[in-house]
Amino acid sequence: MASAPPNATRSPTAPRPAGRRAVVVGGNRIPFARAGGPYATASNQDLLTAALDGLVARFGLQGEQIGEVAAGAVLKHSRDFNLARESVLGSALSPETPAYDLQQACATGLETVIGLANKIRLGQVESGIAAGVDTASDAPIAVSDGLRRALLELSRARTAGQKLAAVARIRPKDLAPSAPRVIEPRTGLTMGEHQALTTAQWGITRAAQDGLALASHTRLAAAYDAGFFDDLLTPFRGLTRDQNLRVDSSLERLAALRPTFGLGLEAPATMTAGNSTPLSDGAATVLLGSDEWAAAHGLPALAVVVDAEVAAVDFVRGKDGLLMAPVFAVPRLLARNDLTLADFDFVEIHEAFAATVLATLAAWADEEFGRTRLGLDGALGSIDTSRLNVHGSSLAAGHPFAATGGRIVATAAKLLAQRKAGLVGSDAGRPVRALVSVCAAGGLGVTAILEAA
Amino acid sequence: MTDTYLNLVNSGLTRKLARRLGLPNPAQLRRFRAGQPLVDGPVLVLAAATSLADADDVARTLVSWDLDVRRDATPEDTYAAVVLVLTEIAHPDELSAPVLAVGRMLRTLAPAGRIVTLSRPAMADDAPALAAARQGVDGMLRSLAKELRGGATGNGVVLAGGVGVDAPSVVGALRFFLSTRSAFVDGQLLSVDTAAGTFPDDWDTPLAGRVAVVTGAARGIGAAVAETFARDGATVVVVDLPAAGEALAKVANRVRGTALQVDVTAPDAGERILDHAVSRHGRLDVVVHNAGILRDKLLANMGPDQWDAVLAVNLAAQLRINEQLLTSGEFTHAPRIVSLASTSGIAGNRGQTNYGASKGGVIGMVRATAPLLTAFGGTANAVAPGFIETDMTAKIPFAPRQIARRASSLQQGGQPVDVAEAVAFLSSPQAGGIVGEVLRVCGQNLVGA
Numbered sequence: 057m058a059s060a061p062p063n064a065t066r067s068p069t070a071p072r073p074a075g076r077r078a079v080v081v082g083g084n085r086i087p088f089a090r091a092g093g094p095y096a097t098a099s100n101q102d103l104l105t106a107a108l109d110g111l112v113a114r115f116g117l118q119g120e121q122i123g124e125v126a127a128g129a130v131l132k133h134s135r136d137f138n139l140a141r142e143s144v145l146g147s148a149l150s151p152e153t154p155a156y157d158l159q160q161a162c163a164t165g166l167e168t169v170i171g172l173a174n175k176i177r178l179g180q181v182e183s184g185i186a187a188g189v190d191t192a193s194d195a196p197i198a199v200s201d202g203l204r205r206a207l208l209e210l211s212r213a214r215t216a217g218q219k220l221a222a223v224a225r226i227r228p229k230d231l232a233p234s235a236p237r238v239i240e241p242r243t244g245l246t247m248g249e250h251q252a253l254t255t256a257q258w259g260i261t262r263a264a265q266d267g268l269a270l271a272s273h274t275r276l277a278a279a280y281d282a283g284f285f286d287d288l289l290t291p292f293r294g295l296t297r298d299q300n301l302r303v304d305s306s307l308e309r310l311a312a313l314r315p316t317f318g319l320g321l322e323a324p325a326t327m328t329a330g331n332s333t334p335l336s337d338g339a340a341t342v343l344l345g346s347d348e349w350a351a352a353h354g355l356p357a358l359a360v361v362v363d364a365e366v367a368a369v370d371f372v373r374g375k376d377g378l379l380m381a382p383v384f385a386v387p388r389l390l391a392r393n394d395l396t397l398a399d400f401d402f403v404e405i406h407e408a409f410a411a412t413v414l415a416t417l418a419a420w421a422d423e424e425f426g427r428t429r430l431g432l433d434g435a436l437g438s439i440d441t442s443r444l445n446v447h448g449s450s451l452a453a454g455h456p457f458a459a460t461g462g463r464i465v466a467t468a469a470k471l472l473a474q475r476k477a478g479l480v481g482s483d484a485g486r487p488v489r490a491l492v493s494v495c496a497a498g499g500l501g502v503t504a505i506l507e508a509a
Numbered sequence: 510m511t512d513t514y515l516n517l518v519n520s521g522l523t524r525k526l527a528r529r530l531g532l533p534n535p536a537q538l539r540r541f542r543a544g545q546p547l548v549d550g551p552v553l554v555l556a557a558a559t560s561l562a563d564a565d566d567v568a569r570t571l572v573s574w575d576l577d578v579r580r581d582a583t584p585e586d587t588y589a590a591v592v593l594v595l596t597e598i599a600h601p602d603e604l605s606a607p608v609l610a611v612g613r614m615l616r617t618l619a620p621a622g623r624i625v626t627l628s629r630p631a632m633a634d635d636a637p638a639l640a641a642a643r644q645g646v647d648g649m650l651r652s653l654a655k656e657l658r659g660g661a662t663g664n665g666v667v668l669a670g671g672v673g674v675d676a677p678s679v680v681g682a683l684r685f686f687l688s689t690r691s692a693f694v695d696g697q698l699l700s701v702d703t704a705a706g707t708f709p710d711d712w713d714t715p716l717a718g719r720v721a722v723v724t725g726a727a728r729g730i731g732a733a734v735a736e737t738f739a740r741d742g743a744t745v746v747v748v749d750l751p752a753a754g755e756a757l758a759k760v761a762n763r764v765r766g767t768a769l770q771v772d773v774t775a776p777d778a779g780e781r782i783l784d785h786a787v788s789r790h791g792r793l794d795v796v797v798h799n800a801g802i803l804r805d806k807l808l809a810n811m812g813p814d815q816w817d818a819v820l821a822v823n824l825a826a827q828l829r830i831n832e833q834l835l836t837s838g839e840f841t842h843a844p845r846i847v848s849l850a851s852t853s854g855i856a857g858n859r860g861q862t863n864y865g866a867s868k869g870g871v872i873g874m875v876r877a878t879a880p881l882l883t884a885f886g887g888t889a890n891a892v893a894p895g896f897i898e899t900d901m902t903a904k905i906p907f908a909p910r911q912i913a914r915r916a917s918s919l920q921q922g923g924q925p926v927d928v929a930e931a932v933a934f935l936s937s938p939q940a941g942g943i944v945g946e947v948l949r950v951c952g953q954n955l956v957g958a
Contacts, residue, residue: 106755109758109759109762110754110755110758110768112758112761112762113757113758113759113761113762113767113768114758114761114767114768115767116761116765116766116767116789118761118762118765119765148762283751283772283775285751286751286770286771287769287770289751289754290754290755290757290758290768290770291751291752291753291754291755292755293755296751296752296754354788354789354790354791355789356788
């Protein structure tokens with residue numbers, strides 16, 4: 057084991073404690089809007105409160121003291137230091153419901169599910185609401201560091217002379233506001249440029265990316281038409297479906313779009329606005345509980361949160377792609393649970409970019425990568441597209457960063473419960489599982505296993 | 510929707526001006542508030558000479574509610590309500606004395622006073638004089654109601670043969686008509702068909718322990734029904750289209766119920782509604798079919814889009830959901846179905862052949878559905894609103910809206926809560942003897958029956 061590469065798959069270690077189960081009861085989100093769309097004037101707190109209130113209405117939780125609410129946002133105003141708690145106070149939940157904020161870039165939403173599920177399994181809480189929210193429309197804009205330092209000095213100044221000196225430090229360039237940008241602080245590259253490097257490295261074609269993007273739209277639209285989201289979504293500000301969803305998308309239209317990322321690379325640029333997620337506004341929530349809590353409230357248990365694994369990659373020095381950490385997390389998660397990719401009815405891989413999903417699948421299917429980087433005997437395996445993002449994912453729905461995890465978990469839990477209910481004969485007793493994988497800025501990846509309850 | 514005219518004629522200078530000009534003078538109706546007295550003043554019980562025994566029973570009921578009950582009229586007194594018992598009259602001659610006695614009280618009837626008659630229906634096999642006397646009550650009451658002012662109303666309870674004045678639904682209807690819950694019900698004769706039904710443990714929360722579903726509950730009358738049900742003790746499931754989910758969630762959170770986003774025209778809507786109610790709340794007792802749409806067009810211009818959509822939502826969906834409930838075996842605890850009909854389904858309305866068909870259809874549907882439920886102590890009835898101040902009627906142009914408002918004995922539009930009160934009454938345990946009837950909530954609209 058001493059020679060195993062970093063991030064390699066470990067063999068199962070200590071058996072996990074046979075604690076009680078944490079189950080997904082259900083979820084609620086608001087439709088995701090494009091940045092500058094119908095939610096343009098709504099704050100993170102407005103969006104999260106609306107999503108919470110819809111959840112309360114669906115499950116009759118008015119005045120209920122939930123064990124804990126965990127929520128976060130990626131783009132966050134400094135005044136929102138207690139965003140989750142403030143949203144709870146503005147909601148129909150009991151004001152005695154505790155809450156905490158969590159932030160792990162795009163994995164925030166999934167990490168809130170994992171954290172609360174762990175608390176439930178440990179018996180620290182009986183119920184929890186995991187949530188995430190983001191608005192690219194109402195993003196915080198800060199003053200420049202120069203102006204900030206001068207203002208802080210001014211607040212400390214006692215004499216007129218000190219005050220004057222503080223003000224005199226301000227230079228015209230300090231007055232330009234500083235808006236958040238989706239760039240990696242250590243590389244200065246945008247997420248799209250980072251993905252473009254990975255896309256080129258794995259030779260992901262334009263056609264494959266456009267095909268995945270089209271499937272996302274087609275599948276999400278079909279799920280809406282079938283009423284799948286009737287009990288997962290509550291409209292907000294007149295929006296009843298995800299604004300980014302295009303029912304008239306086609307390969308021809310996608311093929312006509314100009315590439316926007318990777319233009320400076322030697323490899324042909326293949327990533328367009330059509331096969332990348334847009335900046336979005338939205339919020340999503342997941343209701344979790346112990347089996348006992350769900351039963352006592354007459355609520356269903358859709359799926360069990362079985363296990364989770366987190367990984368990080370060294371993208372700064374280019375060893376791995378920025379969004380490739382799930383590639384390493386999943387094999388470890390599978391090994392610990394003695395499972396293979398073939399054991400999953402559903403695989404949900406967050407579509408940051410179509411190429412992210414395709415590069416992840418390519419890495420898992422690669423013999424050499426499996427041996428040298430994952431420490432396996434060969435390739436991890438392949439995933440049939442009939443099991444992958446079956447009701448679409450972020451390319452169609454949009455991607456309000458911290459809200460994506462909740463969207464995926466609630467969708468997957470309902471899929472599992474439906475699949476389980478539909479099993480007949482000798483098949484009826486078999487476990488039905490979903491694998492969830494979310495990549496995030498900073499070279500992070502968070503993955504989890506859900507199983508039909 | 511604010512009725513500016515109603516506010517003007519009830520305040521200051523404009524009140525005087527309107528009086529001088531002899532303009533319509535609608536009163537601010539007194540509506541139900543928790544803790545208010547059932548009747549705010551003495552109640553006079555009058556009867557035909559042949560009906561004194563029933564009048565004694567009625568008086569005892571009123572006394573049991575701690576009302577100040579009088580049996581002899583004192584002209585200088587002001588009465589808050591008059592109950593006229595005519596159950597045993599056999600000849601029109603018997604009407605004269607008791608009806609004229611009521612007449613002498615009218616000038617001193619308190620504001621928002623109540624006149625309630627108790628009588629029996631005229632049947633084809635009655636002796637002609639008997640039938641004449643009984644049917645005479647109908648015409649007398651409707652005309653009397655049109656004389657009343659100051660928010661006073663006149664209504665009647667019509668007891669089927671064999672139903673005594675102590676039957677739960679007779680007592681329940683009498684109480685409803687006397688109370689502020691019936692503020693916008695006027696000139697109506699409500700039939701009590703059987704002695705079924707039970708008295709509530711608490712008259713203030715008759716729906717305690719009951720689980721009720723209200724469709725079209727995101728706004729307007731449906732939202733008011735949900736709120737009234739919650740006030741009366743029910744656990745409420747509010748249903749509306751997924752697209753109306755934002756408003757629906759607000760209603761659900763206000764009434765501390767649960768929201769179910771489902772299109773009532775979905776083939777499995779009834780099953781989904783029942784499954785939600787039973788799995789979340791353990792049972793389903795009351796279903797209110799309130800979801801409805803308008804697609805007004807003259808028949809000469811109407812296409813299948815307008816006709817089919819209205820019939821699908823307003824009628825076919827109700828039939829399908831009822832069938833799923835009735836065959837489920839779960840809808841058996843003294844169940845109640847209340848459907849929203851409309852005065853358009855009774856009197857007709859130009860440009861509403863589709864809507865009129867659907868609402869007339871609802872009236873026929875409850876008449877035929879109720880007998881299927883009586884074996885379980887259940888019933889089905891309809892409420893037919895007249896002009897109600899909602900988002901829907903706010904879209905009517907100014908002049909026709911003003912005319913529609915004033916064209917009733919109460920000279921104003923009703924509020925959604927007025928319809929909700931009638932729905933809540935018909936959903937209550939005490940309404941079990943009202944089988945397949947239609948109760949109009951129209952302020953005695955001048956149009957229609």
